[in-house]
Amino acid sequence: MIEDFRYFVNKQKFETLNKKEEFTLRGEKSLTAFYKNFTQISPLRIYATELYLNHVPFENKFLKGFVDRIEKNTDGTFELYDYKTGSAKSKNKITDGADYEHYLNQLRFYKFAFELLNPNTKVAKAGIIFAEDSDKNYYITLTEEDNEIIKNKIKFVYENIDKMNFNPPEKSEKTCQYCTYKQICTLNLF
Numbered sequence: 001m002i003e004d005f006r007y008f009v010n011k012q013k014f015e016t017l018n019k020k021e022e023f024t025l026r027g028e029k030s031l032t033a034f035y036k037n038f039t040q041i042s043p044l045r046i047y048a049t050e051l052y053l054n055h056v057p058f059e060n061k062f063l064k065g066f067v068d069r070i071e072k073n074t075d076g077t078f079e080l081y082d083y084k085t086g087s088a089k090s091k092n093k094i095t096d097g098a099d100y101e102h103y104l105n106q107l108r109f110y111k112f113a114f115e116l117l118n119p120n121t122k123v124a125k126a127g128i129i130f131a132e133d134s135d136k137n138y139y140i141t142l143t144e145e146d147n148e149i150i151k152n153k154i155k156f157v158y159e160n161i162d163k164m165n166f167n168p169p170e171k172s173e174k175t176c177q178y179c180t181y182k183q184i185c186t187l188n189l190f
């Protein structure tokens, strides 16, 4: 794993040699710590990795998302996981109204989109794997109530998009420059 990591790091561009060394050390440390966690999962459980959920039909719109890892349980239910770098966030911060509510909404979104795309399937569990702090991973059992919560949030966002009621990205991000809708978008900053 470490050898592969070094191979791919060497193919990347870094601003400075110091940055490269800093990221290499950080990556090697994370992989070494994460390895024991990783080897506890049987490869037979892995249903998909880096699964792109595209063209998920939702009312008269589409959703898309990208799930890092999907495991399948023997009872046919699924577990969805997202990997994050950086320090772990505590459970009381990953909750409605807290600083990292968006982590919870991300997991709700994955469950909702995955079940929409795969009717008759159930996501029994979801979680965030903190690759650099994997003793503090976050796990949650999501319910139909979570589906309702995220469904209403998605509808709210789409209603506002339809009314052009949203904040455009920062100009420095250059997102507008490459956006497919820049010719018709009145918020186009480019």
Ligand code: SF4
Pocket: 167, 168, 169, 175, 176, 177, 179, 180, 181, 182, 185, 186, 187, 188, 189
């Ligand atoms: S051009 Fe409009 S739709 Fe496209 S990224 Fe910019 S603000 Fe968003």
